[in-house]
Amino acid sequence: MEVLWQSDSALTVREVSNGLPQNLAHTTVMTVLDRLAKKSFARRERDGRAWRYRPAATREAYVAELMLTALDQTGDRTAALARFAQSVTGTEAEALRTALARLEGHSSGGDTRNGL
Amino acid sequence: MRELADATLLAAVAVGSVRGASALAGASWPRRSPATAILLWQALGLAGGMAAVGAFVAVGVNDERTGVAGGLITVARRFASGQLANRGEGPLLTLLHITCLAAGMTLLAVLWWMLVMAFAVVVQARRRQRELLTLLAYGDPKAPGALVVDHPAAAAYCLPGIRSKIVVSVGTLDLLPPAELAAVLAHERAHVRARHDLVLIPFSSLRRAFPRSGLIARAHWTVALLIEMMADDHALRTLVDRALVERGEPLPARELAMALLRFGAAGPSCAPEGALAVGGGEITARVNRLLEPPPPLPRAAQAGIIAASALLIASVILLLVI
Numbered sequence: 001m002e003v004l005w006q007s008d009s010a011l012t013v014r015e016v017s018n019g020l021p022q023n024l025a026h027t028t029v030m031t032v033l034d035r036l037a038k039k040s041f042a043r044r045e046r047d048g049r050a051w052r053y054r055p056a057a058t059r060e061a062y063v064a065e066l067m068l069t070a071l072d073q074t075g076d077r078t079a080a081l082a083r084f085a086q087s088v089t090g091t092e093a094e095a096l097r098t099a100l101a102r103l104e105g106h107s108s109g110g111d112t113r114n115g116l
Numbered sequence: 117m118r119e120l121a122d123a124t125l126l127a128a129v130a131v132g133s134v135r136g137a138s139a140l141a142g143a144s145w146p147r148r149s150p151a152t153a154i155l156l157w158q159a160l161g162l163a164g165g166m167a168a169v170g171a172f173v174a175v176g177v178n179d180e181r182t183g184v185a186g187g188l189i190t191v192a193r194r195f196a197s198g199q200l201a202n203r204g205e206g207p208l209l210t211l212l213h214i215t216c217l218a219a220g221m222t223l224l225a226v227l228w229w230m231l232v233m234a235f236a237v238v239v240q241a242r243r244r245q246r247e248l249l250t251l252l253a254y255g256d257p258k259a260p261g262a263l264v265v266d267h268p269a270a271a272a273y274c275l276p277g278i279r280s281k282i283v284v285s286v287g288t289l290d291l292l293p294p295a296e297l298a299a300v301l302a303h304e305r306a307h308v309r310a311r312h313d314l315v316l317i318p319f320s321s322l323r324r325a326f327p328r329s330g331l332i333a334r335a336h337w338t339v340a341l342l343i344e345m346m347a348d349d350h351a352l353r354t355l356v357d358r359a360l361v362e363r364g365e366p367l368p369a370r371e372l373a374m375a376l377l378r379f380g381a382a383g384p385s386c387a388p389e390g391a392l393a394v395g396g397g398e399i400t401a402r403v404n405r406l407l408e409p410p411p412p413l414p415r416a417a418q419a420g421i422i423a424a425s426a427l428l429i430a431s432v433i434l435l436l437v438i
Contacts, residue, residue, distance in 0.1 A: 039247060059252065063267050066248045067285065069241065070271040082307040082347075084272035084300050085379035085399055096380035096399060103374065 005059050010045060010052035122184060123174035126167045126435055129428075133164030134331065141334045147405055149413040150342040150349070152421050154315060157339050159425035161318065163432045169224045170436050176217025178202060183438045191217065226325055234321030238313070245275055249283065258294070259284050262301055270382045274304040276313040291382055296375040299355060299368055306350035312343045341398055348372060348402060373406040 003019035004011060011019070013030045020029070033053050036042040041062075044051045070083065137160045140146065146153030170184050177187030194202075201210040253263035262282040265271075271285040282304045284297075292300065307313070319336045326332050355368035380399040413421075 041247070041251060062248055062252055063265060066245065066252060066265060067267050067269060067271060069245065070265075070273050070283065070285070082274050082276060082304070082313055082343075084303055085376055092400060093380055096377050096403075099403070100374075100377040100381045103377065 004042060004053060004055045007054075010047075010054040012047065012050045012052055014050075016053065119174050119178050119184075119187070122435060123171045126171035126174055126184075126432070129167035129432055129435070130164050130171060133160045133167065133428075136160050137164070137335055138331055141331070141338050145413060146338070146342055147345060147401070148410045149418055150345040152413065152418045154339060154342050154346070156421055156425050157335065157342075158315070158318075159428050161322065161335070163428045165227055166432045166436065169220050169227070170432065172216045172220030172223065176213050176215075176220055178205075178213050184436045186437075227322075230321040230325040231318060234317050234324060238317060242275055242277055246279075246281070249275070249281060253283065256289070258289050259297060259301065261305075264289065270379055272300050272304060272379075274308050276308055276311060280308040282308065287382075291378050292375055295368075296371045296378070299351060299372040300375050302351035302354050302368075303347050303372065306347040306354070307343075310346070310350065312347060315343060316340060337398075341401060344398070344402060345405060348406060352406075369406045369409065373403045376403050376406070 003016050007015075007019070013026060013033060016033060017024060017026060017029045033042060033044075033051075037044045037051075037053065041056055042053045043056050044053050046052075137157070140153070140156060140160065143153075173188060174184045177184060177191045182190065194200075200214065201207070202213070205213075249263055249265070253265050256262075256264040258264075262284050265283060265285050267285045268287045268290075269285060270287040270291045271283075272288050273283055275281040275283065282301060284300070288300070289297070316336075316339060319332075319339050322332050323329075323336045351372060352368050355371070376399050380403075412418075
């Protein structure tokens with residue numbers, strides 16, 4: 001996928017093979033690309049007897065999709081994943097910033113880390 | 117009149133569960149013993165749902181000889197033989213019985229369907245996350261045992277399941293010092309190990325079934341918060357063990373609290389207002405609890421709550437079967 005993202009044009013299986021750092025069998029690369037196409041991560045088009053592959057979306061778009069769920073910005077709190085911290089409202093974030101500044105000021109003033 | 121007594125008792129249990137749930141939502145003791153409180157929430161939800169369905173069906177089957185479950189079988193046999201009315205009852209009474217039966221069965225079907233849908237949605241969302249992570253995430257020695265995604269916003273979460281994954285963003289690695297990151301990872305590992313996600317799914321399915329119910333929204337929010345507190349406690353226990361080995365480490369409760377504060381302070385202030393209004397104060401509650409831990413409930417009180425939960429479920433089952 002990395003190879004596809006770095007290329008401007010659609011690539012054949014052989015071109016992807018050549019772009020990979022490790023030496024993989026032609027059929028292995030073909031299988032991987034085929035699966036990427038089936039899962040709609042890559043689009044493929046006929047070029048004579050071979051397929052040419054290009055990414056369906058940019059890397060950034062996929063990262064954005066991943067993070068949208070991770071940050072819970074849809075507002076619909078799904079049980080699909082367990083986040084460490086839920087999104088906060090503007091006012092709570094403000095209060096937390098104040099508390100953080102106070103605590104950090106406290107610990108740099110002396111060794112009270114165990115005392116809290 | 118036995119079926120009416122059954123129906124009245126079941127309705128009383130349903131109303132009692134709702135009353136109990138709203139009292140529990142406002143109570144302050146759950147933060148002292150989150151696991152016990154979650155058990156009580158589950159018992160109230162299950163008993164309330166079963167009793168509400170049972171009350172309708174009890175009126176609907178209108179059977180003097182057997183309980184609700186037995187009566188349902190008799191009614192099914194009667195309907196199969198093409199006879200809608202009970203012996204010697206007027207058309208108005210028959211209509212009432214059939215309406216109540218239909219209402220009970222519809223409620224049961226909706227509750228089941230929503231639960232199935234909630235599972236389906238979760239499974240699908242997780243599959244998509246897995247696929248995306250396979251493409252995008254990489255390992256990093258700074259976050260052992262976790263996958264890293266290249267994004268500046270702070271995010272840390274786990275993808276529960278058989279092949280569970282813990283994910284952090286580059287933003288998280290930049291935000292947190294190593295000790296705090298370890299605390300966050302311990303928190304996520306606690307979620308993964310205890311399968312906390314399975315506890316939350318029935319409550320989110322109830323919320324989908326009754327999106328306008330304020331009580332259910334509060335129940336969902338409260339249970340989610342209690343689960344986080346449980347994972348906080350669990351993370352602290354594993355971290356304390358390690359801190360005892362590596363002497364001189366600061367107390368892990370503070371590390372976890374600082375991590376939470378940093379996450380909250382870095383949080384998106386542009387989050388859609390209203391959608392998240394119900395969740396306000398969650399991080400504050402957890403930070404306060406970590407910095408000034410309340411004493412856990414006495415063992416006797418915990419045992420009492422567990423016994424009451426079991427009794428509640430048992431009484432509903434007895435009412436339905438006998």
